[in-house]
Amino acid sequence: MDLPGAPAREPGEGPGDDAIARALGYPYARHPGPVLFDPGSGAHAAHVVDIGPERGHVAAGLRLPVPSRAVAITTEHQTIEIEDAVVLIAAGSNGSTVQLARKYRGRHAARPILIAPATVAGAVSVYSAHIASYGSVPATMHPFPLGHGARHRAADARAALHVLMMPAEELAHINATESLGVNYVLAAPHAVSATVEGVTIARPLAYVSTRGAAAPDASPVLLSQTGGAETGYPALSQPEMLERVRAYVGYAAALTDFVARLSGDRAARMAVTERLAATAQRWALSDDEIVADGL
Numbered sequence: 001m002d003l004p005g006a007p008a009r010e011p012g013e014g015p016g017d018d019a020i021a022r023a024l025g026y027p028y029a030r031h032p033g034p035v036l037f038d039p040g041s042g043a044h045a046a047h048v049v050d051i052g053p054e055r056g057h058v059a060a061g062l063r064l065p066v067p068s069r070a071v072a073i074t075t076e077h078q079t080i081e082i083e084d085a086v087v088l089i090a091a092g093s094n095g096s097t098v099q100l101a102r103k104y105r106g107r108h109a110a111r112p113i114l115i116a117p118a119t120v121a122g123a124v125s126v127y128s129a130h131i132a133s134y135g136s137v138p139a140t141m142h143p144f145p146l147g148h149g150a151r152h153r154a155a156d157a158r159a160a161l162h163v164l165m166m167p168a169e170e171l172a173h174i175n176a177t178e179s180l181g182v183n184y185v186l187a188a189p190h191a192v193s194a195t196v197e198g199v200t201i202a203r204p205l206a207y208v209s210t211r212g213a214a215a216p217d218a219s220p221v222l223l224s225q226t227g228g229a230e231t232g233y234p235a236l237s238q239p240e241m242l243e244r245v246r247a248y249v250g251y252a253a254a255l256t257d258f259v260a261r262l263s264g265d266r267a268a269r270m271a272v273t274e275r276l277a278a279t280a281q282r283w284a285l286s287d288d289e290i291v292a293d294g295l
Contacts, residue, residue: 023135023259026238027223028096030162034116034197035097036075039104043097044075048116051165051199057084059168061175062292066188066205071165073114080112085165087204088174089194090115091125092139092223095162103177110173114165120204122192124159124228126220127241128209129280130183130273135263137241140184140209142220143191143283144231160227163194163204171205178207181294185210189289205291211273212280214241216248220281249275 036046049072057068071085093099095115104110120141128140144157166174171186178184184207194204213220221244222228222235229235236244239255246258249272261268 019263020256020259023263024239026136027092028098030095036073036112036114037097037100038112039110040108046073046075048197049074057168059171061172064291068168082167084168086168087201088164089204089206090162090164091141111167115162116196118161118163118194118196120159120161120194124157124231125223125226126213129211129214129276131262131269135259139223141206142213157230158227163196180292185290186292187285187289188291208283211277212282214276215279215281216244
């Protein structure tokens with residue numbers, strides 16, 4: 001496949017090693033335990049003291065009200081309560097403090113966010129059928145099994161992921177980084193739950209790809225080390241998935257050249273995205289599952 005846009009670069013031109021490392025490193029390192037991400041002071045190991053009961057909360061810009069709850073956390077320095085925390089599954093890089101630090105660059109006064117390991121039932125983390133601006137194939141949540149109607153999907157699959165328990169006011173900022181309406185919708189799927197510190201949370205929020213799950217071999221592809229073995233889907237690391245995409249679209253040059261093209265050339269990204277979207281498997285969310293769609 002000849003990608004549109006700028007011609008192939010000579011060695012030393014275009015995105016450098018750091019850009020390629022960023023693309024290949026997705027979804028980046030995650031902490032094995034709970035961590036408090038403070039945009040002003042960084043990441044701090046945390047202990048979850050209490051996760052309170054669900055209560056109603058209406059956040060600006062959402063189609064539907066979302067539940068929130070109070071969460072009490074201790075760190076080495078202090079005890080913090082997030083009194084209006086909404087729960088968002090981190091299918092990909094949102095579970096990494098490295099990525100959150102990028103997203104919160106320049107917003108150091110924002111309130112802290114708890115990132116906690118979670119067992120997610122009813123959906124798994126797979127690769128989305130699009131290419132991110134930095135050249136990675138990003139994640140999306142995807143149901144398993146694929147039933148007829150959102151309310152009747154058996155919650156058989158288990159994913160080992162993280163959730164963000166964030167102040168409701170921060171949801172608008174995270175939504176803005178996810179290109180709602182273009183790449184994702186924000187959903188609260190009926191048949192999905194997340195268990196955090198022994199507390200099971202029904203219908204946590206999740207970003208679901210508008211283009212669907214990439215299926216270059218007629219099957220979605222799990223992000224490696226995120227569980228989901230019950231699905232029978234293959235599991236690949238980011239370099240392996242990019243190599244699979246490179247072969248799928250028939251790009252003859254080396255993987256690093258392919259990644260450089262994707263990270264440096266929007267037309268090339270869109271051409272590959274269109275190829276992936278043509279064979280993708282989409283999650284047929286119902287209207288009462290879509291919390292925000294960017295429209």
